[in-house]
Amino acid sequence: MSEYITHDAAGKSVGKVEKKFFTFAEPPNEMPLDSGARLGPITLAYETYGKLDPDKSNVVLVFHALTGDSHAAGYYSDDDDKPGWWDNMIGPGKGIDTDKYFMVCSNVLGGCMGSTGPSSLNPAKGRPYGMDFPFVTIADMVRAQKALMDHLGIKKILSMIGGSMGGMQELQWCVQYPEMVISAIPLATTMRHSALAIAFNEVARQAIVADPNWNQGDYYGKRQPDLGLSVARMIGHVTYLSDEALRRKFGRRLQDKDDLSYQFNVDFQVESYLRHQGAKFVERFDANSFLYITKAADYFDLTRFKNAGSAVKVFSMAGARFMVVSFTSDWLYPTYQSKEMVKAMKKSGLDVSFCEVEAEWGHDAFLLPNQRLTSLVRGFIDSVYEDVAK
Amino acid sequence: MSQNSNLRFDLKVIASWIHPGSRVIGLGCGEGELLAYLKEHKQVKETGIEIVEEKVVKCIEKGLSVIQGDINEEVHDYPDDTFDYVILSQTLQQVYDPLALIRSMLRIGEKAIVSFPNFGHWHVRQQVLFTGHAPITPQLPYTWHGTPNIRILSIKDFRAFADEVGFSILKEVAINTDKQDKSGSIVKSLPNLRATYGIFLIGSK
Numbered sequence: 206m207s208e209y210i211t212h213d214a215a216g217k218s219v220g221k222v223e224k225k226f227f228t229f230a231e232p233p234n235e236m237p238l239d240s241g242a243r244l245g246p247i248t249l250a251y252e253t254y255g256k257l258d259p260d261k262s263n264v265v266l267v268f269h270a271l272t273g274d275s276h277a278a279g280y281y282s283d284d285d286d287k288p289g290w291w292d293n294m295i296g297p298g299k300g301i302d303t304d305k306y307f308m309v310c311s312n313v314l315g316g317c318m319g320s321t322g323p324s325s326l327n328p329a330k331g332r333p334y335g336m337d338f339p340f341v342t343i344a345d346m347v348r349a350q351k352a353l354m355d356h357l358g359i360k361k362i363l364s365m366i367g368g369s370m371g372g373m374q375e376l377q378w379c380v381q382y383p384e385m386v387i388s389a390i391p392l393a394t395t396m397r398h399s400a401l402a403i404a405f406n407e408v409a410r411q412a413i414v415a416d417p418n419w420n421q422g423d424y425y426g427k428r429q430p431d432l433g434l435s436v437a438r439m440i441g442h443v444t445y446l447s448d449e450a451l452r453r454k455f456g457r458r459l460q461d462k463d464d465l466s467y468q469f470n471v472d473f474q475v476e477s478y479l480r481h482q483g484a485k486f487v488e489r490f491d492a493n494s495f496l497y498i499t500k501a502a503d504y505f506d507l508t509r510f511k512n513a514g515s516a517v518k519v520f521s522m523a524g525a526r527f528m529v530v531s532f533t534s535d536w537l538y539p540t541y542q543s544k545e546m547v548k549a550m551k552k553s554g555l556d557v558s559f560c561e562v563e564a565e566w567g568h569d570a571f572l573l574p575n576q577r578l579t580s581l582v583r584g585f586i587d588s589v590y591e592d593v594a595k
Numbered sequence: 596m597s598q599n600s601n602l603r604f605d606l607k608v609i610a611s612w613i614h615p616g617s618r619v620i621g622l623g624c625g626e627g628e629l630l631a632y633l634k635e636h637k638q639v640k641e642t643g644i645e646i647v648e649e650k651v652v653k654c655i656e657k658g659l660s661v662i663q664g665d666i667n668e669e670v671h672d673y674p675d676d677t678f679d680y681v682i683l684s685q686t687l688q689q690v691y692d693p694l695a696l697i698r699s700m701l702r703i704g705e706k707a708i709v710s711f712p713n714f715g716h717w718h719v720r721q722q723v724l725f726t727g728h729a730p731i732t733p734q735l736p737y738t739w740h741g742t743p744n745i746r747i748l749s750i751k752d753f754r755a756f757a758d759e760v761g762f763s764i765l766k767e768v769a770i771n772t773d774k775q776d777k778s779g780s781i782v783k784s785l786p787n788l789r790a791t792y793g794i795f796l797i798g799s800k
Contacts (some may be wrong), residue, residue, distance in 0.1 A: 558651075560655065591658065
């Protein structure tokens with residue numbers, strides 16, 4: 206998901222950042238999970254940007270999507286070829302201004318970018334968890350993030366923001382710990398996956414488990430299920446773009462040739478692009494994490510929280526001020542799903558703003574530089590901050 | 596009335612009717628000039644509905660809570676009596692089903708404020724009478740084929756409408772404005788002939 210990010214032309218950046226780690230739930234105090242299992246110890250990798258006010262009133266939580274990580278902005282070292290995945294939004298004077306706000310972004314539970322997941326060492330067996338890793342849900346991810354907030358001594362969250370699966374974590378936060386959340390910005394997200402979204406995830410998972418190298422998840426230190434994982438990523442990429450985005454970016458143009466090859470090699474540019482994305486992805490992502498996290502996203506259904514049974518009932522547990530944003534060409538989490546959310550928020554008496562941003566790049570639009578999105582985010586967070594200061 | 600110089604004259608009149616600390620929704624709120632004024636000067640709890648994305652962004656930049664959508668649909672989601680005032684400023688003449696909208700407004704709010712350009716103004720009458728063409732005036736600047744105004748009404752028409760369908764007019768002001776609508780005055784005599792806009796505060800009977 207970070208393939209879009211480039212150095213800021215204006216040179217604006219939060220600068221050097223550091224990945225930190227927090228470990229908790231040491232046995233026998235393991236964290237209980239939705240599935241009934243218990244997990245511990247748990248480590249979360251996280252980063253912070255900006256300065257925490259003395260009264261801790263300027264905290265903004267940032268959530269990453271399916272395959273993201275804690276590295277949302279800035280650079281680890283001088284020779285990094287890219288900044289964090291949302292550097293166009295987070296930084297001095299940017300949409301979320303690091304001169305004003307203190308941001309925390311952590312890698313999700315079940316991930317593979319420093320937080321505990323299936324590739325982590327299972328202390329009971331002295332080897333990676335693999336398929337022994339318990340199922341985790343979006344609510345479990347949020348529970349772990351809450352432990353991190355407790356560790357940092359943060360009791361109130363001024364605002365939270367994230368797209369896609371990041372938005373799901375926000376929505377969950379707002380009903381699970383309503384007293385902590387002052388405002389939230391769910392971007393390009395949904396209260397629950399449609400059959401279409403589940404279908405794509407299932408095809409992606411099947412690509413992984415059909416790879417003989419997957420070996421029931423027991424592949425650590427051996428040959429990796431690279432083929433399966435790269436096909437899974439290719440499917441994902443199609444769903445993150447749009448008909449229009451693909452047409453504009455590639456059309457039917459051929460890759461390094463003037464005519465069709467009549468071979469099953471790469472003919473079209475779009476094929477080359479997807480293969481490249483797939484190949485890049487396997488270098489940084491763990492196949493088992495992909496299985497667990499996509500399942501968590503598929504299982505997510507906000508309306509089932511505490512047996513609420515309806516969106517209106519579940520949102521009546523929340524107290525945050527919301528700004529919901531969708532994108533016109535997003536066919537993974539289309540606007541109607543955001544509108545459904547907004548409708549329920551209105552019915553339950555919440556203060557909500559909604560904007561459908563015109564964008565041609567499909568679901569991934571939330572990651573791309575967009576002046577309107579930046580204005581919306583800045584305007585909203587600043588006004589919440591002013592209201593709190595009153 | 597407040598001395599804020601930037602607010603359009605008709606909006607100043609509306610603002611003067613709003614009690615401090617009220618819950619207010621603006622239907623078709625544009626770039627949020629009135630709501631921002633009310634939020635700052637009357638400490639209202641504001642919401643707006645606006646269909647144009649660019650204008651919604653402008654509102655949210657001002658710190659207002661605004662939902663992008665069609666006013667005729669968005670009003671249905673609010674529980675009864677969610678607001679003290681429901682404002683429909685200079686939009687009634689563009690609404691397909693005015694009666695349904697006004698009923699919704701009086702369901703979700705205790706009172707509603709409706710303003711519209713007065714088609715009974717003498718400029719309009721004069722143009723129709725002497726030129727035989729559909730009128731074009733500073734308040735109604737459109738050609739017959741390009742106008743968004745699909746409901747042609749005068750101040751008298753609105754009063755008759757209130758009687759006919761059964762809502763009450765709690766307050767009524769007719770105003771005459773300059774060409775830019777920045778400044779204006781209240782019209783006391785012969786409003787249906789001399790006023791460019793009518794502004795009504797209405798409630799359920």
